[in-house]
Amino acid sequence: MARKKFIAGNWKMTTNSQSARTLAQGVVKGLGDESSVEVALCPPFPWLGIVAEEIKNSPLSLGAQNVYPVNEGAYTGEVSPTMLADAGVKYVIVGHSERRHGMGESDFILNRKVKAALAAGLNVIFCIGETLAERESNQTNSILEYQTTAGLVGVDHGSLSRLVIAYEPVWAIGTGRNATPEQAQEAHAFIRSVYGNLFNAEAAENLQIQYGGSVKPDNAAVILGQPDVDGALVGGASLKADSFLAIIRAGLGK
Numbered sequence: 478m479a480r481k482k483f484i485a486g487n488w489k490m491t492t493n494s495q496s497a498r499t500l501a502q503g504v505v506k507g508l509g510d511e512s513s514v515e516v517a518l519c520p521p522f523p524w525l526g527i528v529a530e531e532i533k534n535s536p537l538s539l540g541a542q543n544v545y546p547v548n549e550g551a552y553t554g555e556v557s558p559t560m561l562a563d564a565g566v567k568y569v570i571v572g573h574s575e576r577r578h579g580m581g582e583s584d585f586i587l588n589r590k591v592k593a594a595l596a597a598g599l600n601v602i603f604c605i606g607e608t609l610a611e612r613e614s615n616q617t618n619s620i621l622e623y624q625t626t627a628g629l630v631g632v633d634h635g636s637l638s639r640l641v642i643a644y645e646p647v648w649a650i651g652t653g654r655n656a657t658p659e660q661a662q663e664a665h666a667f668i669r670s671v672y673g674n675l676f677n678a679e680a681a682e683n684l685q686i687q688y689g690g691s692v693k694p695d696n697a698a699v700i701l702g703q704p705d706v707d708g709a710l711v712g713g714a715s716l717k718a719d720s721f722l723a724i725i726r727a728g729l730g731k
């Protein structure tokens with residue numbers, strides 16, 4: 478069975494209540510009832526309700542950018558998996574490099590987040606990726622293998638259909654320097670083999686692996702055309718409906 482393409486927009490810490498609403502409306506309108514590609518919007522927490530309202534009668538899904546690995550309690554400032562599910566969130570991004578490297582999140586905490594989110598019924602977009610120094614010292618595969626293994630230890634087989642991996646080379650995020658289609662394909666095929674060893678061949682075959690890092694309308698088609706690239710996690714180019722829709726169309730092969 479061919480894997481469905483999955484395009485997610487990571488709005489990061491941008492937009493305001495009005496621009497978030499307008500952006501969601503633009504994507505809803507442009508997407509229409511197209512459902513042969515999966516599309517998710519991941520706004521900042523305060524606009525989850527606004528975006529949920531705008532996408533209600535569309536094929537779009539709602540995503541969040543972070544989660545705390547406990548459902549309730551004295552954790553000032555944090556947001557729980559069950560709260561996200563209650564707010565209509567389907568996907569949550571875990572392990573984005575801006576959180577690994579910017580906020581110091583460890584493989585251990587990320588693994589807790591993955592398991593807690595899955596346990597609450599959420600789908601997880603688990604991000605991994607090497608830094609430029611790691612790539613230049615030929616450590617890409619060992620980093621990808623380590624992050625995949627450490628992040629997914631203890632995940633039960635029953636929830637694998639709700640897990641997506643995003644390969645996001647740190648040097649490509651927000652830099653305008655995307656991985657070449659060959660670099661993306663090579664990394665994705667490697668991640669799929671690691672995942673197959675961790676779980677099983679069928680799970681690996683069904684796993685959607687997104688590429689992220691400077692995906693734009695003009696490079697999306699060739700990257701998304703690689704056999705092991707099953708979608709994109711899009712930052713900057715998801716902030717305008719037109720460019721995000723152009724990437725979605727590339728995912729459809731149009």
Ligand code: PGA
Nearest residue numbers: 650651690691711712713
């Ligand atoms: P970018 O971000 O598309 O702006 O490079 C991708 C991401 O951080 O997920």
